[in-house]
Amino acid sequence: MAVADASATLPAVAKSRRPSIVVDFARAQPLSAVALLFVIVIALAGIFADVLAPYDAFAIDFGNMLAPPSADHWFGTDNFGRDIFSRILFGARTAVTIGVMSSLLGCVIGGIIGVVSGYFSGRFDFIMQRFIDVMLSFPIIVLAVVVVAMLGRNLVFGVDVNLIIAIAIPIIPKVARVVRASALSVREMPYIDAARAAGYGHMRIIFRHMVPNVFAPFIILFAAFVAQAILLEASLSFLGLGVTEPTPAWGLMLSGNAADFYREAPWMIIFPGLAISVTVFAFNLFGDGLRDYLDPKFKL
């Protein structure tokens, strides 16, 4: 009996000594934990936009054009009488989807290039590094604008895949550079020598031994680039090269004729921009905390 009791309480004790990673993170980085909470709220707002939105985000209502913020329309209405608050909720969906997907795509490709380049070093690494030098000579938005114009639109499930690729491409060289630096130090570790001595193939060493050990910088970069990708998507949409009407997107809400209404309807400009800023702010704050938590010495 006594033995059974002890074994029954053991896991509970162990649990209280080692709090879950979320609790531990919240204790170490309280400010970032709040930011994470905010990020989750924004993501949920985007996912459940259909349910949460008080109005149809697409419904044109000329009787209610340019209505100022009120109890009915929290953020007012735009020049088509569409409810801005509802459109911002749907915009969250666009921003988070494109932000997360393009950051993921860019980080995965960049990460693989970085690890492989760091692992093999030598001539392959040299060529890759020169190529990355060249890619880094273009400001990210310039590169994204050219790529987006080059690829055109390609909607899959209402998401412009080519836009995601265009935003991911400028991310790739940046990630590759940072991940390569970590891969270079991992390569010198004894366990890599051991794996090589054991006769494992390059593929196995790269994916089983190198990749897990450069995962911390990878996660940090991913969080940081979600914020950048959201900003980039907003900029592209603002220029008319990103998301197109009628899909609600924050950058798009600020573009085109929004600027004609500075005088009549400043809320058309204030709220979408606030949505971008607050979201990017939250992602950055969370990313900063994550970096301090996972790897304090890491410099982006």
Next chain:
Amino acid sequence: MARYILKRILYMIPTLIGVAVIVFLMLRVVPGDIVELKLRGDGAAVSQETIEAERTRLGLNKPMLEQFTDWMIGLVTLDLGKSMWTEKPVVDEIAVRFGLTIQVAIMATILAVLIALPLGTISALYKDTLLDHAIRIFTIGGLAVPSFWLGMIIILALLYYFQWLPPVTYTPIYVDPLTNISQLIWPALAVAYRYSAVLTRMVRSSIIEVMLEDYIRTARAKGVFERVVIARHALRNAMLPAITVLGLEFAFLIGGLVVTEQVFNLNGLGRLFVQAVSFNDFTLTQAIVMLIAVVFIVTNLVVDILYALLDPRIRYGAK
């Protein structure tokens, strides 16, 4: 030192060639070209022969390799051909607008330094106080607020308080410097916020690092006034990493201007770039992208040389 500079300039050449190749290739993968858009854009019925004739006239039917050698020779001789849309020489189109963009970029850089130096220093010296936290929030904000929206908010505020709207045409600096600066200070401010935020963070962290150095303790032990310790010993040494950031962020600045110029009706390089891209104007687009990359590469070269001039350790380390 001359050797170091020469070496850095020589290193630049392969990167520049790489940039030229990438720029060229990126645009040739485009499925459509300007001719379709130019002749059939408004739904006009144009025969295939006319389209082909136009393509030949613009050199789009030449073999890829020939187009490429034309482009490379053009780059070296600075003859970049004519805009496919306006038919004006590309160099002229760019020259008209380049000055404006560079002026705003330089103004933004000065603004950013003026904001970041005091903020970063205060933040470092009063580390972990309320003041430091306030500045930290200001800097994280700088990374989050899109420059084009900040520009719109600036216009909104100016409109509300001073009934000011962005002018339709900007006064050139050689006509009336004061009017010119009073017009261009706002777009400069809009793009400078991010710049100053990044710089502030850098200045803060490098001052904190420098303050722990032995020579600071020695200076204090000698009885040097704290004010002098900070100004002469700490700030000077903390400037080095900040200068690197100045170079790297310059790319962001140019990028930010691409978008912010639309907000302020600035007829600069960024606007020209967006127009050129939307019209599939290959000659113009590739010239602008090339120019932006060159500006970025040269800026970083200057920063590196500056760095070596200011810090002898780099010079001697790189014999």
